[in-house]
Amino acid sequence: MSRRFTPSVVTANDLFEGDVVYLTPDQGWSRDLSHAQLFTDARAAEAALAQAQAQSDRLVGPYLAAARSGPNGPEPAHFREAFRARGPSNYPHGKQEAGMCRP
Template sequence: MARPFTPKVITANDLLEGDVIYFQADNSWTRDLAQAELIVDEAEAQLRLLEAEKQNIRIVGAYLADAKAGPNGPEPVHFREDFRRKGPSNYSHGKQEAAAHV
């Protein structure tokens, strides 16, 4: 018996900056997971991934990541995706540096 489909978001890395980015419903990218499109249909997820991969001049390594609906938008299901959205762990820069100056 097939496993039920788990909702997904599309994530990739920004080709020039290397940041983790997420695909939005309007075919643009955001660095904020809460603004990503949460896809709840398996066939739609595959079609949206193909659409995201067309933007290969901007992104690299697009894939579907498990997610769940949260009060403020999609949230990660797996610790790997939670880790990726927070930024590098070896020193503060990028997202971590910006959060430290808030």
């Protein structure tokens, strides 16, 4: 029996800035997790990941990160992804600086 697929977003780091980015429904890349496309189907997610892996001229290390649906879009399912989506907790740097994350 195959494992149940966990809803996921496609995420990577931007080649130039290193910042965390997410694949959006219009095939673009956003720095805001809430703009990401949430995949609930394993095949669609794998296909999107494969496309991301082909974009090595702008991305580093794409992978599928577990997420769940929230009122404002996808939310992280694990605390590591929550830190990636928000930035460090000791300074308001990264996405917090850019005003990109909600409290």
